Amino acid sequence: MKRLFAVLLTALFLAGCAPEVGSEAWCNDLKEKPKGDWTANEAADFAKHCVFK
Numbered sequence: 001m002k003r004l005f006a007v008l009l010t011a012l013f014l015a016g017c018a019p020e021v022g023s024e025a026w027c028n029d030l031k032e033k034p035k036g037d038w039t040a041n042e043a044a045d046f047a048k049h050c051v052f053k
Contacts, residue, residue: 021045021049022045022048022049022050026049027046027049027050030042030046030050031050
């Protein structure tokens with residue numbers, strides 16, 4: 001039970017550290033990430049927020 005709690009707490013902590021989708025930091029992070037590793041949602045959001053502002 002303690003292990004499950006620790007895993008959930010860690011997941012919440014890491015999710016809170018990610019930049020908001022569409023922010024300048026998020027766009028820069030995605031530019032650094034190999035395009036082959038992008039998800040379809042990331043590609044669509046990148047086009048919407050970083051290319052067609």
